[in-house]
Amino acid sequence: MKKSRTVRMPSATSVVARSHPDHIIGIENELPWRLKTDLRRFKQLTEGNAIIMGRKTYESIGRPLPNRINIVLSRTPVEDTASVKWAHNPETALLLADYYSILLERKEFFLIGGEEIYKLFHKFINVVYLTEVFCGNINGDAKFDFEFDRREWRYYSEEDFPKSDDDEFAFRTTCLVRRKSLHRFRTKEEFMGRDDTLEKIWERYAAMMEKLDDENPVKQEQLDIFGNDVTPAH
Ligand SMILES: NC(=O)c1ccc[n+]([C@@H]2O[C@H](COP(=O)([O-])OP(=O)(O)OC[C@H]3O[C@@H](n4cnc5c(N)ncnc54)[C@H](OP(=O)(O)O)[C@@H]3O)[C@@H](O)[C@H]2O)c1
Numbered sequence: 001m002k003k004s005r006t007v008r009m010p011s012a013t014s015v016v017a018r019s020h021p022d023h024i025i026g027i028e029n030e031l032p033w034r035l036k037t038d039l040r041r042f043k044q045l046t047e048g049n050a051i052i053m054g055r056k057t058y059e060s061i062g063r064p065l066p067n068r069i070n071i072v073l074s075r076t077p078v079e080d081t082a083s084v085k086w087a088h089n090p091e092t093a094l095l096l097a098d099y100y101s102i103l104l105e106r107k108e109f110f111l112i113g114g115e116e117i118y119k120l121f122h123k124f125i126n127v128v129y130l131t132e133v134f135c136g137n138i139n140g141d142a143k144f145d146f147e148f149d150r151r152e153w154r155y156y157s158e159e160d161f162p163k164s165d166d167d168e169f170a171f172r173t174t175c176l177v178r179r180k181s182l183h184r185f186r187t188k189e190e191f192m193g194r195d196d197t198l199e200k201i202w203e204r205y206a207a208m209m210e211k212l213d214d215e216n217p218v219k220q221e222q223l224d225i226f227g228n229d230v231t232p233a234h
Pocket of ligand 1: 015016017018024025026027028029030031053054055056057058060073074075076087088089090112113114115116117118120142
């Protein structure tokens with residue numbers, strides 16, 4: 001039997017706000033600042049997509065984020081609803097993110113924190129929406145302590161925002177894009193197993209990704225995440 005073509009799986013993007021220069025992202029399970037403009041930006045970026053978060057971040061937000069599939073990573077069960085999905089390990093979180101991204105015809109899903117989740121998936125992300133908050137030295141117990149070498153990452157659309165009534169501190173937003181993107185490629189059978197009810201969804205997603213690859217033929221590498229064996233790219 002002829003083997004199906006491989007298709008690029010959805011890509012992982014992190015969204016994070018950290019203090020400059022200490023890279024603090026949280027204190028006692030809360031955000032250390034009030035930045036309404038940045039929260040609006042976060043909403044715009046992530047709405048309509050699957051998002052992965054740690055149990056502590058989920059508790060800190062206190063409710064599922066609307067218009068998103070909330071995938072919550074925890075070793076103990078989290079109640080599943082239409083928009084909240086429990087993942088008991090990172091592999092399941094990834095599987096759910098792939099499944100819902102494909103269902104929603106989205107080429108990326110978002111890692112929204114906190115520290116443990118950013119660390120787990122860091123080697124796997126292709127894009128980071130980074131907000132640097134100019135709040136000086138502050139205390140914190142969660143960090144996003146990664147450096148982005150310009151030889152490996154392109155810096156895009158840097159924008160500065162002043163302190164205002166809406167925003168407690170001045171901040172800068174930057175979009176970082178990995179120069180040589182990392183991807184997982186799967187055949188239809190690998191994705192669907194025997195479940196042919198997903199056939200139409202898969203075909204729509206495959207057509208969308210192939211169009212994207214044709215329009216933007218950037219150099220890509222097959223990605224091996226969590227030591228899984230992966231299909232060679234094309
Ligand atoms: N500034 C920002 O952009 C930003 C964004 C998000 C969060 N934050 C802040 O970050 C802080 C929270 O970060 P955090 O690192 O403490 O917690 P977290 O990453 O939100 O959640 C950690 C939890 O995730 C689960 N987990 C981690 N690895 C796992 C694995 N391999 N398998 C299964 N479950 C796993 C565990 O849940 P169980 O203990 O239930 O097993 C763990 O306790 C808060 O202060 C929050 O406000 C800041």
